Amino acid sequence: MTTHRTPTTRAGDGLARTIGRVALGGFLAFAGTGHLTFAREEFVAQVPSWVPLDTDLVVVGSGVVEIALGTALVVAPRRYRPWVGATAAAFFVAVFPGNVAQYVERNDGFGLDTDAKRLARLPFQGVLVLWALWSTGAWRAWRQRRR
Template sequence: MHGRSWPQHIIRWLLGLALIGAGTGHLTVLRDEFQAQVPPWLPLDVDLVVVGSGVAEITLGVALLVTPWRIAAGWATALFFLAIFPGNIAQFTEARDGFGLDTDLARGVRLLFQPLLVAWALWSTGAWSWWRERRQERRRAPRARSASMER
């Protein structure tokens, strides 16, 4: 696998630090703001969701910064961003304010950033490259086996 570039390292570090900051906010001064993002149809205690997602964000942020398993951290972070996306959609469709997102335009623009966060998590950790390389290897393997059988 190819080494990661310095822009990838920078994005990974920024993403990790942002997750640690957001997770800390979940557990402290931004708790009420994050509660506004929990969809009312979710059958869980709102505070439990906020605390749990805060702990998850801190854990993922630390993993992005220090774990030797960066590819796994990248996939886990991308999956986390996908898991919380319905809450962001609900905030938009239900016109719930939070974090200064008090217009449909502001909430809609925020939705556009979620796929970017997923892409950053996968690109900055090398997870996307890893997946593409494994896919190419699987495609080559049947051809190599059939070629050796023909000999």
């Protein structure tokens, strides 16, 4: 089987994306498991006070979503990976207000026990969004559709 490479694709790029996608999937599945078990209280600190739902329901629900997304990132067939990556990126955007709330409301959790630590964490949500889009080819697929 031959692989078509565009001039901007480097050898090894596919392996790097695969490693990135599987690592992100593992990270999400592990975090989702933490929502349901050993880190449940830590995740409660990230639920904004203004969310009109039961805090534990939000933690459990987001944990289930993280496990599902993590699993999909690892096992989804190639043709579905861009969709899974875009969905994971949207999830990271959707939970970002929780990170902001943790900073604004000064909630401790996961060792984020100072304003400086909570603030320093915020840009990493963007890294997760980009990681999801890059590792699944979602960004590339979107660019190709626009042509």
